[in-house]
Amino acid sequence: xxxxxxxxxxxxxxxxxxxxxxxxxxxxxxxxxxxxxxxxxxxxxxxxxxxxxxxxxxxxxxxxxxxxxxxxxxxxxxxxxxxxxxxxxxxxxxxxxxxxxxxxxxxxxxxxxxxxxxxxxxxxxxxxxxxxxxxxxxxxxxxxxxxxxxx
Amino acid sequence: xxxxxxxxxxxxxxxxxxxxxxxxxxxxxxxxxxxxxxxxxxxxxxxxxxxxxxxxxxxxxxxxxxxxxxxxxxxxxxxxxxxxxxxxxxxxxxxxxxxxxxxxxxxxxxxxxxxxxxxxxxxxxxxxxxxxxxxxxxxxxxxxxxxxxxxxxxxxxxxxxxxxxxxxxxx
Numbered sequence: 001x002x003x004x005x006x007x008x009x010x011x012x013x014x015x016x017x018x019x020x021x022x023x024x025x026x027x028x029x030x031x032x033x034x035x036x037x038x039x040x041x042x043x044x045x046x047x048x049x050x051x052x053x054x055x056x057x058x059x060x061x062x063x064x065x066x067x068x069x070x071x072x073x074x075x076x077x078x079x080x081x082x083x084x085x086x087x088x089x090x091x092x093x094x095x096x097x098x099x100x101x102x103x104x105x106x107x108x109x110x111x112x113x114x115x116x117x118x119x120x121x122x123x124x125x126x127x128x129x130x131x132x133x134x135x136x137x138x139x140x141x142x143x144x145x146x147x148x149x150x151x
Numbered sequence: 152x153x154x155x156x157x158x159x160x161x162x163x164x165x166x167x168x169x170x171x172x173x174x175x176x177x178x179x180x181x182x183x184x185x186x187x188x189x190x191x192x193x194x195x196x197x198x199x200x201x202x203x204x205x206x207x208x209x210x211x212x213x214x215x216x217x218x219x220x221x222x223x224x225x226x227x228x229x230x231x232x233x234x235x236x237x238x239x240x241x242x243x244x245x246x247x248x249x250x251x252x253x254x255x256x257x258x259x260x261x262x263x264x265x266x267x268x269x270x271x272x273x274x275x276x277x278x279x280x281x282x283x284x285x286x287x288x289x290x291x292x293x294x295x296x297x298x299x300x301x302x303x304x305x306x307x308x309x310x311x312x313x314x315x316x317x318x319x320x321x322x
Contacts, residue, residue: 025199032206051307056217119300147217
């Protein structure tokens with residue numbers, strides 16, 4: 001007995017046409033490839049400020065140090081415990097962060113600071129970071145905020 | 152039935168590609184059975200599915216993140232240019248939890264809007280007055296308990312008004 005392909009067709013067996021499936025999969029893959037935005041590891045998840053008609057600009061700064069300021073418990077904004085960490089590092093005391101900034105400033109004098117702070121923090125919680133940055137003679141301070149929504 | 156045999160007497164051209172004995176045997180066998188030569192697309196579908204699932208899982212739809220840039224003063228250094236006598240001092244006060252949980256005040260001026268959406272127009276009107284322009288420093292003085300969101304909103308409002316010199320003052 002032959003079990004060739006021609007035999008199955010001849011018997012009237014159902015065939016699976018995969019062409020539309022491949023077309024749709026390719027379209028979906030291309031769509032997600034285009035819209036995917038891979039967030040950097042140093043951008044810790046938090047609620048950034050959302051100013052009205054934001055003037056924030058999306059720019060790429062090569063020599064930058066990201067300082068994240070976030071609530072220890074995002075679900076409890078009144079918890080008041082604030083964590084500070086440089087990029088993806090573990091949270092550290094501000095004195096340690098100050099030492100790290102001093103080292104970075106020595107190694108690359110043109111380093112720029114980017115403060116990413118949760119919008120629910122108090123101004124005093126962020127001002128201490130701005131003071132640490134200024135004490136280490138870093139002259140440019142950038143603050144992260146959401147950009148304006150496109151019409 | 153199509154014949155795959157080369158016509159007799161015709162010489163092989165130099166543009167003919169060489170065919171392996173195995174491929175030739177397979178082609179002749181398929182032709183003999185009357186079967187078309189098919190491409191196995193199963194691996195391609197596998198890879199496409201993997202790619203699709205990867206992008207489905209990793210894609211996040213979020214608003215883009217930008218930066219507001221500023222220059223920090225050097226601590227302990229004597230400023231090269233003395234500050235003008237009359238900067239615009241914007242004071243932010245936290246009044247409590249809730250939606251409109253802040254007040255905005257501008258030193259020496261009345262009828263200050265209590266909304267960051269209207270603050271740029273107010274600052275633009277100030278810039279029209281004698282002694283003020285876009286170069287007039289705007290000093291944001293926020294109390295310690297003011298939410299960071301309001302401070303950034305105030306900074307953004309000054310940028311929208313075209314102010315070119317924005318500073319932070321001690322409360």
